[in-house]
Amino acid sequence: MEHDDLDLLLSREEDLVPSSGFVAEVMDAVQREAATPPQIPFPWKRALAGLAASILALIALSQTAVAASANWIALALLLSLVSVRFARRLAGTRI
Numbered sequence: 161m162e163h164d165d166l167d168l169l170l171s172r173e174e175d176l177v178p179s180s181g182f183v184a185e186v187m188d189a190v191q192r193e194a195a196t197p198p199q200i201p202f203p204w205k206r207a208l209a210g211l212a213a214s215i216l217a218l219i220a221l222s223q224t225a226v227a228a229s230a231n232w233i234a235l236a237l238l239l240s241l242v243s244v245r246f247a248r249r250l251a252g253t254r255i
Contacts, residue, residue: 210246214238214239214242217238218235218238221234221235
């Protein structure tokens, strides 16, 4: 194919017409998207309640622990447990 042939092909002005059913398909997709319910909001009340419970547990743990190293170990274990449970709850699986 020569450059002149390519220029000739590209210089033709033809009306672009969408394929049959394209407009109806797009409008159906728009209506499906509009009918989709909104996303579920994040449960801030439960998250704040869990955070408050964690803080209270840490305070109680720090007051009753005998050794300083036991506080850090207990804190690490508690935070690990809370993170795993929270992540699994968000993912929808039970422990």
